[in-house]
Amino acid sequence: MIGKQLIDQFARSLSDERQHLVSAAASAGTVKREQVLHNDYQDLDALRKLAASIKDHTLHHLGDYLAQAEQALVARGAKVHFAVTGEDACQTILSILQNHGVTRLTKSKSMAAEEIHLNPFLIQNGVECLESDLGEFIIQLDNDVPSHIVKPIIHKNRSDVARTFQREKIAEDFNDDPQTLTRRARVFLREKYMQSQACITGANFVCADSGRLLLVTNEGNSRFGMAPVPVHIALVGIEKLIPREKDLAVFLNLLARSATGQQLTVYTEFINGPRAAHQTEGPEHLHVVFMDNGRSKILASNCREILRCLRCGACQNVCPVYRQASGHAYRSIYGGPIGAVLSPLLFSERFPELADLAKASTLCGACNEVCPVDIPIPDLLLRLRDKAQRQRIHSPAAIPMAPFAALATSPVLWRGAMSLSKAMNHLPIQITPLPPARAWFDQRALPAFHGGDFRKWMKARLKNKNRKPED
Amino acid sequence: MDIPVALPLVKRVLLMGTCLCDAIYDDVARATVEVLEHLGLSVEYPAKQTCCGQPAFNSGDWSASRKVARHCAEVFAGDLPVIVPSGSCAAMNRHGNLLQFENSPDPSITSLASRSWEVMDFIFNGLGVKFWPGAFETPTRLAFHRSCHSRGTGTGDAVRALLGSIKNAEIIPFGQSEQCCGFGGTFCVTFPHISGKMGTVKLDHILDAHPDCLVGIDMSCLMHLSGLARVQGRAVPHLHAIQILRNTLQA
Ligand code: SF4
Numbered sequence: 001m002i003g004k005q006l007i008d009q010f011a012r013s014l015s016d017e018r019q020h021l022v023s024a025a026a027s028a029g030t031v032k033r034e035q036v037l038h039n040d041y042q043d044l045d046a047l048r049k050l051a052a053s054i055k056d057h058t059l060h061h062l063g064d065y066l067a068q069a070e071q072a073l074v075a076r077g078a079k080v081h082f083a084v085t086g087e088d089a090c091q092t093i094l095s096i097l098q099n100h101g102v103t104r105l106t107k108s109k110s111m112a113a114e115e116i117h118l119n120p121f122l123i124q125n126g127v128e129c130l131e132s133d134l135g136e137f138i139i140q141l142d143n144d145v146p147s148h149i150v151k152p153i154i155h156k157n158r159s160d161v162a163r164t165f166q167r168e169k170i171a172e173d174f175n176d177d178p179q180t181l182t183r184r185a186r187v188f189l190r191e192k193y194m195q196s197q198a199c200i201t202g203a204n205f206v207c208a209d210s211g212r213l214l215l216v217t218n219e220g221n222s223r224f225g226m227a228p229v230p231v232h233i234a235l236v237g238i239e240k241l242i243p244r245e246k247d248l249a250v251f252l253n254l255l256a257r258s259a260t261g262q263q264l265t266v267y268t269e270f271i272n273g274p275r276a277a278h279q280t281e282g283p284e285h286l287h288v289v290f291m292d293n294g295r296s297k298i299l300a301s302n303c304r305e306i307l308r309c310l311r312c313g314a315c316q317n318v319c320p321v322y323r324q325a326s327g328h329a330y331r332s333i334y335g336g337p338i339g340a341v342l343s344p345l346l347f348s349e350r351f352p353e354l355a356d357l358a359k360a361s362t363l364c365g366a367c368n369e370v371c372p373v374d375i376p377i378p379d380l381l382l383r384l385r386d387k388a389q390r391q392r393i394h395s396p397a398a399i400p401m402a403p404f405a406a407l408a409t410s411p412v413l414w415r416g417a418m419s420l421s422k423a424m425n426h427l428p429i430q431i432t433p434l435p436p437a438r439a440w441f442d443q444r445a446l447p448a449f450h451g452g453d454f455r456k457w458m459k460a461r462l463k464n465k466n467r468k469p470e471d
Numbered sequence: 472m473d474i475p476v477a478l479p480l481v482k483r484v485l486l487m488g489t490c491l492c493d494a495i496y497d498d499v500a501r502a503t504v505e506v507l508e509h510l511g512l513s514v515e516y517p518a519k520q521t522c523c524g525q526p527a528f529n530s531g532d533w534s535a536s537r538k539v540a541r542h543c544a545e546v547f548a549g550d551l552p553v554i555v556p557s558g559s560c561a562a563m564n565r566h567g568n569l570l571q572f573e574n575s576p577d578p579s580i581t582s583l584a585s586r587s588w589e590v591m592d593f594i595f596n597g598l599g600v601k602f603w604p605g606a607f608e609t610p611t612r613l614a615f616h617r618s619c620h621s622r623g624t625g626t627g628d629a630v631r632a633l634l635g636s637i638k639n640a641e642i643i644p645f646g647q648s649e650q651c652c653g654f655g656g657t658f659c660v661t662f663p664h665i666s667g668k669m670g671t672v673k674l675d676h677i678l679d680a681h682p683d684c685l686v687g688i689d690m691s692c693l694m695h696l697s698g699l700a701r702v703q704g705r706a707v708p709h710l711h712a713i714q715i716l717r718n719t720l721q722a
Binding site (some may be wrong): 007008009011012027030102104253305316320321325358359360361363364365366368369379382383384385386388389398399401402403404406407408409410411414415418421435436437439440442443444445446447448449450451452454455457458461 | 488490492493494495496497500501504516518520521522524526527528529530531532533534536538539542546567570571594598621623647649651652653654655656657659660661662663664665666668669670672680694695697698699701702705714
């Protein structure tokens, strides 16, 4: 029957301090986003719908655009690789690195790389792999997992970071002044950049017409990473394509505003391809690894809208469940609404185990309202719930619905139940051992039942009217 | 969600009273009848009605919820508008049903979807009643929780305009009004911790604004919030918007 829900349990076990950290940062993100977008755009919904339709169009013709992008990239001198699974992608990247004799590299933030656990894989295979995004760097030092797409350490505060730096000997003493912390990280990372032999990045967009990659960051870490090395590898989910460079006008404007409330991120990098003969700097080799890893399966499913996702994190920020439970509750690198939909689909072999994620929502729709590509997340959650039910995967917290349906399709039984409900007013249901009722009464009072009263009133009113017809 | 077209010549409507009003909030259903009749409509209440099917639908048991939805569509067959004093039940008829029948469209379900209205939306956008000639005796501060299922519909604006036009009424803003109250149907008992915390956050924001009354368009949200408030020793008067329309007319 009704058992413990993992996400609810996780939220319960979270300390107040952690929960406040997450919830305060998430709320602040929501407020900033709202202010900037509504200031700058009169008809925001039109823009979101336009972005959604461009993405849908691209996904609909994904094969064509991939081919076009490949051609354009090759023409620019890049090498293009295709990886069907996460393991393929890891292996492909490892062999590229081995071919170039790389043993040390820096990596800028990439959710695709997180998704396939690229870091531990490379380290296992003898490649020193350093995260250069400040948040991801701290995650790496702590052997932790990101809990937010855009703010991976939303669950940590500055003294956590200061302690880590001291422990890892990045700093000699404990100092949790944010500026000092950043300066210390910078000093440490700058040296590592110079020692590394390659740089791995993701890509926020790949323009099929021009073959240019787009990277947006606020720290400039990917620029530093690329500047001194001969090899640049970009790991890209196949859904990151957009048809034309000019579509960026829509997406860049939406992305930064939705993610961080900025009009534009501090750095917007266009990667033109490997270093050309007349250029003095930049990697001579550019490898682009297009990764499927379950995406074409999602494309063929009834939840394909999720592939529009820009990974902006706005849905995480606004989600009241995420604010209470934090990202780690979702048992994957994608937490919050996006994770509740994406994880069970992407990691489809874990579907039975992850099916409960889709239940961790009141279906309030706030996620859909803020999503820059108008993903109908509540509808997708519902379709996933239906799918789990059809596969007879019962989440621990399910309440059986067959008795309800039997009652609600039989007017006679229904009316009987309504009249009976009044009897509950005289029963001590507050002390019932029945779990759902127990869960209600633990925290809430219940108003008095008035079962059938309205029906009686309506009948009497009708009788009265029939007796003295209106003039 | 598409907003149904206005029906200026409508004389009769069907009332979908909702299971919650059937069992507990009978006065909300009464207020709905009284207000609609005041506006010159005759209101019929099909006796065979039960529930819109939302509990099963949201649980993912669509084979159960489709049965309930078919029953509902049968009870409300015809071409009269179906008026619902609940944003979430209206959304079930208008949107949820289309979703669960997306692979096997059913004309009676589609017809119900096109005729269903949340009552405040109906009065404001359907009937075109743009202000309410009611009055509170003394200045009254109303905190309006819009309820999540009214997102993307005409309901929120309708409530703000109609209640805002009542003499002595003031709709007061409160923090994080876009946030859900945490009810969520079965969610409130299957995720008791998160639901309770969400409700408490919502109450904190609402009570910070010192309202005289908490107003909603879904009694389910209000049942949850008022239930929490009572146990926490900070009970707050709460009414459905349609009760306010009726009560201020009598005043
Ligand atoms: S689902 Fe939408 S809001 Fe959430 S991360 Fe993706 S693009 Fe952003």
